[in-house]
Amino acid sequence: MALMQDSLTLFKREMMIFRTSLTSNIIRSIIFPLVMIVFLGGIGNTVNHIPIAVVNYANSPQASHFISDLELNNVLNVQSVTTQAQAMQMLHNSNVSLVVIMLPQFPSNAQGPSILIYYNNNNFENIQTGLSFIQQTASQFGSGVQQQTQVPKPGNISENPVSGTQASYKDFLFAGILIMVTVFGSIFNGGISLIKDKDVGTLKYFLMSPISKISIILGKILSGITQSSLYVAIAIVIGFLDGVKIVMGPLGILWIFAFTIPISVLFSCVAIILALRIPRIEIFTIIMNAITLPLWFLSGAFFPATSLPSIFKPFNVYNPLTYAVDGIRSITMLGYITPHAIMVDLGVLAIGIVVMFIFAVKLFKTTID
Amino acid sequence: MQPFVDVKNLRKLFGNFTAVDGISFSIGKGEIFGILGPNGAGKTTTISTILGIEKQTDGKIIVDGLDNLKHPKEVKQIIGFMAQETIVDNELTGRQNLALGADLYHIPKSEIPSKVSFALAESQLEKFADVKASNYSGGMKRRLYLVKSMLHEPKLLILDEPTTGLDIQNRVQMWKDIRKLKADGVTIILTTQYLEEADALCDNIAIIDHGKIIAMGTPSQLKKMIASGNVLEIITKTENVEQVRKMLKSKVGLNSTAVNDKIEAMVEKSPLDTFQKILEALKSSKVPVLSVSLRLPTLDDVFIKLTGASLRDAEQKADTTQSNKAVR
CATH class of the missing domain: 3.40.50.300 (P-loop containing nucleotide triphosphate hydrolases)
Incomplete structure (x- = not known):
């Protein structure tokens, strides 16, 4: 088909130009994930005052003792709560990172655990530090105070991740980095190259040649997908080297691309739309940053979107990046993605793509004709 | 066709x-x-x-x-x-x-x-x-x-x-x-x-x-379109310009213009005969002449006559400034 063939011709051209400055493109694509994952991702390692909620169903002196021991060394910031429902609500709202439930049988329970711990790894607190401190306290408590009672051995503590496995902030941040690498890659490719084409006159040359205008857009999108996918692959490798986990395993990498590619298409279209209207690269860069950085910030890439002030919540809901970050986070942190999540996350992206593509084609015709 | x-x-x-x-x-x-x-x-x-x-x-x-x-x-x-x-x-x-x-x-x-x-x-x-x-x-x-x-x-x-x-x-x-x-x-x-x-x-x-x-x-x-005639162009020494112009007026009845050492005049009728007369006059007067030529008007003459001599770039710039002001 002529359209496909012309698109591939233009794609080939973009890639030839890309190849001529391959080294600088790759170096640029390494710097961003490297700084973000290695530097920012390391912050969670020295966290103090991890907020936890304790529900004391035991109401024994040992129980009070245990709670005050948990408050030692400033590792945890303990809040006492009356009911488990209340504590779980706090966990869901990201007010606390861990919930400790002390069962009535505390400190000993022959049939099973006497302490239940819930946590939510979509919070980026270093859960591991909190967990081990609680375990340590529980075992010390048992051995030191009440010799004859059954010591709540580590095996007696039931850990129930509400979501996620044992993850760090690095793992949390990873999804956001991948999305931003994709967005930057697509914008640089689609928008800046189009402004250059306008400037040099190459676009004029394409327009007067007997090809469809849509193939010019498709060529840019195809090259946007290829380039940003390369950048995502580099970011994944950097993540691996720095110890980021993808819980789903190798298949998860494919799933990551299932989210980065739609984002790449979407932002290539946005970049094309803006580049058609904006004559200079400097202005384009400023405007693009003014759009993408808030979107990124409000997408929950850095911190759980639940902790956003309510005034910003709509910007989180009507934000394509939210859905991509959410999708990738299910893959890397939960290890599975539900059909419902696929439908919502990819569905929103698909709608965004259709709208933006139609808009780009329309604008391309009216602006250039 | x-x-x-x-x-x-x-x-x-x-x-x-x-x-x-x-x-x-x-x-x-x-x-x-x-x-x-x-x-x-x-x-x-x-x-x-x-x-x-x-x-x-x-x-x-x-x-x-x-x-x-x-x-x-x-x-x-x-x-x-x-x-x-x-x-x-x-x-x-x-x-x-x-x-x-x-x-x-x-x-x-x-x-x-x-x-x-x-x-x-x-x-x-x-x-x-x-x-x-x-x-x-x-x-x-x-x-x-x-x-x-x-x-x-x-x-x-x-x-x-x-x-x-x-x-x-x-x-x-x-x-x-x-x-x-x-x-x-x-x-x-x-x-x-x-x-x-x-x-x-x-x-x-x-x-x-x-x-x-x-x-x-x-x-x-x-x-x-702009003139039915030819342009006569004589280049001589600057000090002889007036002498040549007077001679053109008296011998062949041409009104001329001069810029530095270049004299121009419009030859309306029978250009070749007039040209010959001018050459003979110049020869007999012994005025040092560097070049004598008879040519058709150039497109430059046509262009200036039809579109005017004002600079369009300057006009356009003024227009844009005006409209920019209006926008503000």
Whole structure:
């Protein structure tokens, strides 16, 4: 088909130009994930005052003792709560990172655990530090105070991740980095190259040649997908080297691309739309940053979107990046993605793509004709 | 015979601004047609509509019997274009640039290598075929661009100020190339700001101003429009200028003007006889004369007379400043 063939011709051209400055493109694509994952991702390692909620169903002196021991060394910031429902609500709202439930049988329970711990790894607190401190306290408590009672051995503590496995902030941040690498890659490719084409006159040359205008857009999108996918692959490798986990395993990498590619298409279209209207690269860069950085910030890439002030919540809901970050986070942190999540996350992206593509084609015709 | 290019009542509006206002012209096959006009007259818009980059608001454009609105791709396939600026991908080599052009014009894959090497030979760029175009000189890039525009063997070639900014050698080469194309049967539309270029190359010329054709014809027809006569030009020593002017007045009855050492006068009737008389008078008066010539008015004279001498760039700038102020 002529359209496909012309698109591939233009794609080939973009890639030839890309190849001529391959080294600088790759170096640029390494710097961003490297700084973000290695530097920012390391912050969670020295966290103090991890907020936890304790529900004391035991109401024994040992129980009070245990709670005050948990408050030692400033590792945890303990809040006492009356009911488990209340504590779980706090966990869901990201007010606390861990919930400790002390069962009535505390400190000993022959049939099973006497302490239940819930946590939510979509919070980026270093859960591991909190967990081990609680375990340590529980075992010390048992051995030191009440010799004859059954010591709540580590095996007696039931850990129930509400979501996620044992993850760090690095793992949390990873999804956001991948999305931003994709967005930057697509914008640089689609928008800046189009402004250059306008400037040099190459676009004029394409327009007067007997090809469809849509193939010019498709060529840019195809090259946007290829380039940003390369950048995502580099970011994944950097993540691996720095110890980021993808819980789903190798298949998860494919799933990551299932989210980065739609984002790449979407932002290539946005970049094309803006580049058609904006004559200079400097202005384009400023405007693009003014759009993408808030979107990124409000997408929950850095911190759980639940902790956003309510005034910003709509910007989180009507934000394509939210859905991509959410999708990738299910893959890397939960290890599975539900059909419902696929439908919502990819569905929103698909709608965004259709709208933006139609808009780009329309604008391309009216602006250039 | 049916004209090769037939433009009828072409109009193009940008919002409320009329860039082209009912232009009609036709060009025969193998003809060089010049479009002249001050900046902002509507030359580029006219060309862009023929190229299919802009869509006309009204009017018809027929190229080789094809309507540009009904058969846009077919029309584009037979048109080649060389813009004012040199459009080549600087990041790509000469060979890659040409191969890309060949792909865009749907030249069959099997023919591309031979066409590309022929084009490289034609532009004398074989040695630099695999060097990035960013390392080419201005003239080399221009040659690459010309062969790139001709790669699909267009029947109609549109040249927008092809020699602007070129040195003399490259300009002369370009004129040769254009004449060669004409000899090969290519129809050419040319815009230029060098009137001697239009005079030397074009079979027919249209002068456009404010989106309308204000004069059209062969170069000599246009020149005859402003004056039925010839221009006499005498160059002498500055101290003899007055003496010569007096002599022209008394011997042949000509009123003359002088700038430094150059004297000009309009010869209205029987130019050859008058010329002879002047020569004899000059000979007998023994005034030192460096040159005497009789020539037709140039296109410069026609152009200034028809479009006025004011600078359009300056006018336009003033307009934009005004409208910018209005926006603020």
